Structures are given as structure tokens and as C-alpha cells.
Amino acid sequence: MSVTISNDFLEATINEQGAELASLRANEIEYIWQADPKYWGRHAPLLFPFVGRLKDDQYTYQGKTYSMGQHGFARDKLFSVVEQTKDKVTFLLESDEETKAVYPFDFALTVSYEIWGEGVRIRFNVENTGTEEMIFALGGHPAFNIPLTEELKFEDYFIAFSPQKSRVKIPLEGPFTNLDQKTIGQTNTNIQLSRDLFKEDALIYETRGLNAYTLGSEESSHRVRVAYNNVPYVGLWSPYPAEAPFVCIEPWWGFADTIDSTGRLEDKEGMNRLAANEQFKTEFSITVS
Numbered sequence: 001m002s003v004t005i006s007n008d009f010l011e012a013t014i015n016e017q018g019a020e021l022a023s024l025r026a027n028e029i030e031y032i033w034q035a036d037p038k039y040w041g042r043h044a045p046l047l048f049p050f051v052g053r054l055k056d057d058q059y060t061y062q063g064k065t066y067s068m069g070q071h072g073f074a075r076d077k078l079f080s081v082v083e084q085t086k087d088k089v090t091f092l093l094e095s096d097e098e099t100k101a102v103y104p105f106d107f108a109l110t111v112s113y114e115i116w117g118e119g120v121r122i123r124f125n126v127e128n129t130g131t132e133e134m135i136f137a138l139g140g141h142p143a144f145n146i147p148l149t150e151e152l153k154f155e156d157y158f159i160a161f162s163p164q165k166s167r168v169k170i171p172l173e174g175p176f177t178n179l180d181q182k183t184i185g186q187t188n189t190n191i192q193l194s195r196d197l198f199k200e201d202a203l204i205y206e207t208r209g210l211n212a213y214t215l216g217s218e219e220s221s222h223r224v225r226v227a228y229n230n231v232p233y234v235g236l237w238s239p240y241p242a243e244a245p246f247v248c249i250e251p252w253w254g255f256a257d258t259i260d261s262t263g264r265l266e267d268k269e270g271m272n273r274l275a276a277n278e279q280f281k282t283e284f285s286i287t288v289s
Contacts (some may be wrong), residue, residue, distance in 0.1 A: 003089045007115050010288070019079040019091035019111045020045055021142060023025050024120065024288065031224055039244035040143065043102060045075035046111060047139030048126075051105050051270075052256025054263075055174040061135075061265040066102050070140070070175075074109060078123060088114040095129070106130030119225075119287030126280040128273075134274045135256020135265050137198065139235075140284060143246045144215055146238075148222045154193055154245060159236065160214040161187040168206040170233070176259045177204070179269065193247065202237040204255065213249050220280065221289060223251035226251065228284035233270070251284045 001016045007225035013023035021044040024031040035043050052073040058067050090112040110125040128134040146157050169185030171178050185205055216223035226249040235250035255270045274280050
């Protein structure tokens with residue numbers, strides 16, 4: 001099942017499975033990747049309660065071992081629709097016996113999509129409904145069709161960063177982060193797309209304050225922009241060496257295990273901590289032209 005919201009310019013369709021944005025259409029153009037399994041069978045999954053991979057796909061908490069696949073379980077869960085209007089819809093996922101078998105916290109995850117003007121705003125609210133501190137990560141993973149029009153090719157596009165300044169880059173070794181090998185990423189200028197750009201998997205940057213990332217081409221007026229305030233990390237990804245016609249721009253509140261991870265959730269880098277009965281609110285936006 002899916003829900004469609006719209007205004008006079010833009011139409012968004014969101015699947016109840018994973019509360020996943022499955023379509024974003026304007027100008028007779030589909031901006032969201034249509035999940036062709038030949039390359040990647042998802043559109044824009046939500047990442048919760050982990051971002052990235054855990055060592056051996058497991059972790060320990062308070063001495064007990066739990067199994068968890070890459071990016072957590074929310075993307076495969078059926079959310080309930082708790083509010084819907086013409087231009088807004090809100091989804092809810094709550095902890096249950098199944099989630100607590102792999103993640104021992106009580107929570108309520110609310111995700112809302114709201115169309116405004118030429119964009120959609122995605123808001124998250126994580127509530128700790130338990131009695132002890134909750135440890136979690138959160139992320140968006142929207143994939144955008146590149147090229148957006150048939151006459152262009154992947155290499156005609158660039159990623160533009162705003163503000164144009166250098167950012168700390170976190171390298172990956174396999175699926176894991178190496179925080180000891182951070183470098184300065186040259187995001188003070190546009191980065192031209194190429195397949196080799198993603199040869200070492202995702203490009204991960206530390207971000208602070210207001211940030212925006214635009215996928216565009218000098219040969220077209222049609223573009224996609226992802227923007228946010230105070231999101232700590234962003235991942236940029238397209239599968240390599242497959243010539244997949246999409247690029248992901250991923251706001252992250254967390255990242256994969258480090259290469260020297262202990263496996264203890266209490267020690268895991270980049271996680272968020274939420275006291276009992278407290279809420280964590282954040283958002284990002286996607287605009288198109």
C-alpha cells in the first residue's frame with residue numbers, strides 16, 4: 001500500500017512498507033530512483049536504529065548479543081498511517097516483541113512527509129517510550145535518477161556543495177569507517193560525477209550548520225537539492241562498478257562501525273542517546289526543478 005500527496009507542482013508517493021519515498025514527480029520527470037533490482041532494489045529507505053554495517057552483523061548491549069543487518073530494520077517494517085491530508089502524511093512505527101528481539105529499547109518513530117512549493121520536507125521524531133536511556137542512529141537514503149532526462153548521461157552531472165567550503169571526510173575500509181584516517185575533502189568546489197568517484201564506496205563528510213547538496217548539469221535546468229540544518233554527517237553513494245543511473249544523497253545521524261569497534265553498543269561512535277520519555281526531532285528537505 002502507498003499514499004500520495006501533492007500540490008499543483010509536485011506529487012510524492014510514499015510506501016507504507018518502510019515509510020519509503022517511492023516517487024517524486026514534477027515537470028513530467030520522475031526524480032526518485034525506481035528500485036530496479038538490477039542495480040539496487042530500493043528507492044529511499046529509512047535507516048534506523050543503525051546506519052551502515054555492524055561488525056559480523058551483531059552488537060552487544062549490557063552483555064547480551066543481538067543480530068542486526070545493515071542499516072537496521074525500519075526500512076523493512078510496515079508503518080501505520082496516523083495522519084493524512086492532501087499535502088502531508090505521517091507514519092508511525094512502534095517497538096514490539098519482534099523489534100525488541102534484535103533491539104532492546106522501547107520507541108516510537110514518527111516520519112512525516114509534507115509537500116510545499118517545489119519540495120518535500122521529511123521530518124523525524126524518535127521518542128524513547130521506555131524507562132532507560134536509548135541509543136540509536138538514524139538516516140535518510142534517497143536515491144535520485146541521474147540523468148534526469150534521456151539526452152544526458154551520468155557524467156554530465158555534478159554535485160554542488162553549499163556552503164562551498166572544505167569538510168572533514170571520513171574514509172571507509174570495506175564497509176567500516178576509519179576515524180584515524182580522516183582527511184579534508186575538497187567540497188569547496190563542484191565535484192563532477194564519474195563512476196570512479198565511488199570506487200571506495202560512499203563518500204562520507206562531517207557536516208555542521210546549514211548544508212545543501214545539488215545534483216545538476218550545465219546542460220539542463222532540472223536539478224535536485226537536499227538541504228538540512230545541524231545533521232552531523234552526509235553520505236554520497238552510487239554502486240561501483242555497476243553503471244547505475246542514480247546517486248544517493250544521505251543525511252545521517254550516525255555511521256557504520258569503526259574498523260576497531262569493540263562491538264559494544266555502549267561504545268559505538270556516532271550514536272545518539274535519548275533519555276526516557278524524551279524526544280529527538282530532526283528533518284531534511286528535497287527540492288526539485
